[in-house]
Amino acid sequence: MGILDKKVAVVSGAAMGNGWGIAKVFGREGAHVGMLDVSDEVFEAAKAFEGQGLRVSAYKVDVTDFGAVKEAVDDLAKQQGKIDILVNNAGIAKLIPFLEMTDEIRDLHFDVNINGAWNCTKAVLPFMVEKNYGKIVNISSVTGPIVADTGETAYAITKAALWGFTKALAMEVVRNNINVNAICPGMIDTPMVRKAVAEIMPDDPQAIIDAMASGIPMKKMGTPEDIGELAAFLASDRASYITGQPFVIDGGSTLPESALSLME
Ligand SMILES: NC(=O)c1ccc[n+]([C@@H]2O[C@H](COP(=O)([O-])OP(=O)(O)OC[C@H]3O[C@@H](n4cnc5c(N)ncnc54)[C@H](O)[C@@H]3O)[C@@H](O)[C@H]2O)c1
Incomplete structure (x- = not known):
C-alpha cells in the first residue's frame, strides 16, 4: 500500500x-493523477505511465485559462468522485537581463x-472544502x-x-482540514534547465551543467523524482500537522557560508 493510496491528485505541468x-x-504511491499540461506531450507521458500500471488522466490545459482548468478539474472530480491533492507545478523561466x-x-x-497556481487552486478548492480534506503543494x-x-x-x-x-492560503483553509505547503527546489535536471543552458552555451551545454553541479555540495543536480518524493510526503497524511511551510530541496546548494567548503 502506498502513502497516497486511493487519493485523487491534480498535478499541473505534468508532461515533463x-x-x-x-x-x-504519486502514481506509484497509489494515487490517481490528473495530469494537466499545455503541451501535447502530456498524452504520451500519460500513456507511458499507464503502460507501467499507474492510474492517470491527461488533460491538455493552459493554466492561465481558468475556464479550461475548471473544465478539466470538474471532469476529473466527476470521474473519480473527489479531489484530495493539488500540486501547483506548471511554471516558466526566461533568463533575460x-x-x-x-x-x-x-x-x-x-x-x-x-x-x-491561482486558477488551479480556485478550481480545485471547492472539492476539498466539500469533503473537509485536502493537501495543496x-x-x-530557492530562486527569489x-x-x-x-x-x-x-x-x-x-x-x-x-x-x-x-x-x-494555509491560514484561510486551516479549519477545513486542508494543508498548504511549498517546495523550493534548487537545481533540478529538467527540460527547463537544459533549455536555458543550451541558450547560454549552445556548443557545449554539458559544460554549464557540470559547472552548476560542481557548485552544489552534493556535486550533482536533483532529479524530478527527488521533487516527487518530497511532494508525495507533503501530500500524504504523514505530513498532516505541517502547514504554511516552505521546504528547500537543493542538495545543500544554499548552504555554504563560503566557497572554501566547496573546494576539493
Ligand atoms: N528545474 C529546476 O531547477 C527548478 C528549480 C526550482 C523550481 N522549479 C519549478 O518547478 C516547476 C517545473 O519546472 P521544470 O524545471 O520541470 O520545467 P519544465 O519546463 O521542464 O516543465 C514545465 C512543464 O510545465 C508545462 N507548462 C508550462 N506553461 C504551462 C501552462 N501555461 N499551462 C500548463 N502547463 C504549462 C510545460 O509544458 C512543461 O511540461 C516550475 O514551477 C519551476 O519554477 C524548477
Missing part, C-alpha cells in the same frame, strides 16, 4: 520535468507562475526567496510570491 516526476511518484525584459515577458511569468524555488542569478528578476518575483500565497 518536475511535474512528470511528481505524477510518477532586467533592462532588456519587456513588460510582456514579465507579465507572462506572472500569468503562468502566479495566476496559473505549491512549487516555488533565498538566492538569485542574473536575468531572473521576473521569475524570482513569481517564486517569492508563491511563498506569500502558501502562507495566506
Whole structure:
C-alpha cells in the first residue's frame, strides 16, 4: 500500500520535468493523477505511465485559462468522485537581463507562475472544502526567496510570491482540514534547465551543467523524482500537522557560508 493510496491528485505541468516526476511518484504511491499540461506531450507521458500500471488522466490545459482548468478539474472530480491533492507545478523561466525584459515577458511569468497556481487552486478548492480534506503543494524555488542569478528578476518575483500565497492560503483553509505547503527546489535536471543552458552555451551545454553541479555540495543536480518524493510526503497524511511551510530541496546548494567548503 502506498502513502497516497486511493487519493485523487491534480498535478499541473505534468508532461515533463518536475511535474512528470511528481505524477510518477504519486502514481506509484497509489494515487490517481490528473495530469494537466499545455503541451501535447502530456498524452504520451500519460500513456507511458499507464503502460507501467499507474492510474492517470491527461488533460491538455493552459493554466492561465481558468475556464479550461475548471473544465478539466470538474471532469476529473466527476470521474473519480473527489479531489484530495493539488500540486501547483506548471511554471516558466526566461533568463533575460532586467533592462532588456519587456513588460510582456514579465507579465507572462506572472500569468503562468502566479495566476496559473491561482486558477488551479480556485478550481480545485471547492472539492476539498466539500469533503473537509485536502493537501495543496505549491512549487516555488530557492530562486527569489533565498538566492538569485542574473536575468531572473521576473521569475524570482513569481517564486517569492508563491511563498506569500502558501502562507495566506494555509491560514484561510486551516479549519477545513486542508494543508498548504511549498517546495523550493534548487537545481533540478529538467527540460527547463537544459533549455536555458543550451541558450547560454549552445556548443557545449554539458559544460554549464557540470559547472552548476560542481557548485552544489552534493556535486550533482536533483532529479524530478527527488521533487516527487518530497511532494508525495507533503501530500500524504504523514505530513498532516505541517502547514504554511516552505521546504528547500537543493542538495545543500544554499548552504555554504563560503566557497572554501566547496573546494576539493
Ligand atoms: N528545474 C529546476 O531547477 C527548478 C528549480 C526550482 C523550481 N522549479 C519549478 O518547478 C516547476 C517545473 O519546472 P521544470 O524545471 O520541470 O520545467 P519544465 O519546463 O521542464 O516543465 C514545465 C512543464 O510545465 C508545462 N507548462 C508550462 N506553461 C504551462 C501552462 N501555461 N499551462 C500548463 N502547463 C504549462 C510545460 O509544458 C512543461 O511540461 C516550475 O514551477 C519551476 O519554477 C524548477
